[in-house]
Amino acid sequence: MVSFRKLLIGASIVAILAPAAFAQTSGTITVSGSDPVAVSLTNTSETTLSSAVALGALIPANNNTLTTSTPVEVRLRSNKAYNITASASTLSISGGGSDDGGNPIALTDIGFGITSMTLTGANVANSGARTDAIASGFDASTWPTPTNGLTPAFTKTLNNITGAGVQVLSGSRISKQGNISTTNNYISAFFGVATLPQFFTPNTSFSSTITLTIAAP
């Protein structure tokens, strides 16, 4: 014989134990990540920029016509305000003859700058209203005209970007979204060089490497 009180106690125990055995019927999954500060500087194939600019044989002539390069298009992307710095290596001259009191070509004889820019694209931030700033002197949309067959007054030459990188361009965020394969989220800067062929000391070739760096400080 069991009293009703004991029955209540027994039932209560069951009622308490049953919820404790309740199964889990819900769960959570948390997805997380970060979008880091990102910048990109590529060629027109969206790969590492490594371009050779050939000025050819610089034969002096009876004119004041500069020899210019086909501008190199550089594609820029960023998700934050950016700047571009440029640095030129020392001029390497091969097969140089004797100066005999004359002058060899020098970095100061080679003008350098940004000849033009394209600033629009469906996924370019503030497309059509951008205010990217070419640093003073590096706007090479027009080259100076030589006079008397001598190196003209370039506002900037390769000699101005030797050593540490010199800022040549800056601006606000470039890309709305998309990655480096996106065809409408970049701006282009066209870099050019120019020089006037003169009776410099003969050589078989000369070269200087310009390194461009993009950063988002």
Next chain:
Amino acid sequence: MIPPLRFNALVYAATIILVLAAGSQAQVITNTSDGALSASIPFANLTPGRSTTPSSTQIQFRLRDSNNAGYHVEASAVFSATTSSTVAGGATIAASDIGIGITSITRGSSVITPRTDSITAGLNYDPGSVIATNGLTPYTGIGSGKATLADIIANPSIKILSGPRIASNESTSTPNNAITVTITFGLLGQFFTPATFSGTLTLTIKNGQ
């Protein structure tokens, strides 16, 4: 004075209570260790590259159900992004940039067959294998077969999966009486505003299909 009861009456009462208790909880959702499902899955490097294949990450969980009416799984979600730079005319990652799909359902040997577990339309795809044309988010939404986390947010408690009774019991101590579900998330690294983000998907298993 309350009259005394016989012992078999006590047993009968206790049995009824136990049966009722078991009948109210015929479904279980767990992780693959049969513990509470509370998973955190970080996306790795999201630095934008040249790839047109999104990054993807997966989570697996187990479902058990012994209810004759079968089961269904509901999902709800929240999402937030905290920027560390100004938006400056660009776009910040959103829930609509994260694809979500059920990519696999496997059955334990004690699962009742034949059976058909049904994935809700739009969630039956692999976000990790979608081609991101032009380097942009490739997920077009649940209505066009490529669901995103935004679809879950917009439709709280949306049914994502359903099916008939899974096994004769839902005990997590019984091996092979569960189906294992894989959910895959996809995301293409892009030039989004620098930010950290987090989205939480809550899954609930319930009675009935």
